[in-house]
Amino acid sequence: MGGGNTKQKKLTQYELTEFTNQTNLTYQQVENLYTFYKNISASQKDDGVIDMQEFSNSLYLTNQEFSEQVFNVFDLNKDKVINFREFILGLANLINEKVEYKTRFVFNLICKSKNNIVSDTQIYDYMKNLINQFPGIYIEDQVLFGMISEQVKKIVSEYKAEEEEQKKQQNEEFIQNIDEIPNELNLKKYKSHISIQKDEDEVIKQNELTYSQFKQFVLQNPNTLKWLQIDKNNIASGANKLLGKK
Numbered sequence: 001m002g003g004g005n006t007k008q009k010k011l012t013q014y015e016l017t018e019f020t021n022q023t024n025l026t027y028q029q030v031e032n033l034y035t036f037y038k039n040i041s042a043s044q045k046d047d048g049v050i051d052m053q054e055f056s057n058s059l060y061l062t063n064q065e066f067s068e069q070v071f072n073v074f075d076l077n078k079d080k081v082i083n084f085r086e087f088i089l090g091l092a093n094l095i096n097e098k099v100e101y102k103t104r105f106v107f108n109l110i111c112k113s114k115n116n117i118v119s120d121t122q123i124y125d126y127m128k129n130l131i132n133q134f135p136g137i138y139i140e141d142q143v144l145f146g147m148i149s150e151q152v153k154k155i156v157s158e159y160k161a162e163e164e165e166q167k168k169q170q171n172e173e174f175i176q177n178i179d180e181i182p183n184e185l186n187l188k189k190y191k192s193h194i195s196i197q198k199d200e201d202e203v204i205k206q207n208e209l210t211y212s213q214f215k216q217f218v219l220q221n222p223n224t225l226k227w228l229q230i231d232k233n234n235i236a237s238g239a240n241k242l243l244g245k246k
């Protein structure tokens with residue numbers, strides 16, 4: 001059951017074209033990743049798909065919970081195995097040099113609900129798992145949580161200030177546009193306008209970030225994405241090694 005001797009087929013020209021179109025990777029990169037994929041998917045059981053164990057071994061992820069989180073982001077159809085399409089779409093996000101792709105990847109990793117919001121506790125859990133992957137680094141739990149929660153609050157309040165400024169402008173426009181003589185109907189309109197704004201204000205929580213706010217957090221904490229750097233040259237040389245080329 002050796003890794004390199006798998007009998008899986010080669011990618012067809014059609015598949016190659018499909019995958020390069022979907023990912024912005026080159027033919028060569030797709031082929032290199034396929035070599036990796038075949039190797040990993042055959043490392044425990046040569047069944048053409050990557051299971052949880054094969055996945056975490058191949059990434060040297062020692063933290064079980066963290067590997068599961070990463071695995072789940074890759075496993076798009078949630079059938080507990082990663083097929084080549086899922087493998088390449090997941091990795092394409094990480095190989096792409098644009099911060100946006102990696103940020104989205106991490107957001108998906110952290111966000112557990114469908115409301116597209118992450119809490120300071122979820123960011124903390126992620127950062128803690130991340131730090132545990134690097135034995136040389138130690139930050140006390142409370143200190144780490146304090147730092148994250150502080151930054152989240154700051155971003156929320158910055159956004160709130162910005163929003164309030166926008167609302168103030170909208171309000172002024174609204175009042176200007178309303179008929180000059182305040183009849184009963186206009187008064188009603190005005191009151192409901194104000195009450196809608198109040199409701200919106202109450203929804204904002206101090207410890208939660210939307211995706212665009214989370215992008216702000218990542219900008220301020222580039223370490224959040226550091227582990228996601230995948231070197232294109234390493235992929236090429238690694239694939240050649242597996243194929244026995246020099």
Ligand SMILES: [Ca+2]
Binds near residue numbers: 077078082
């Ligand atoms: Ca799957």
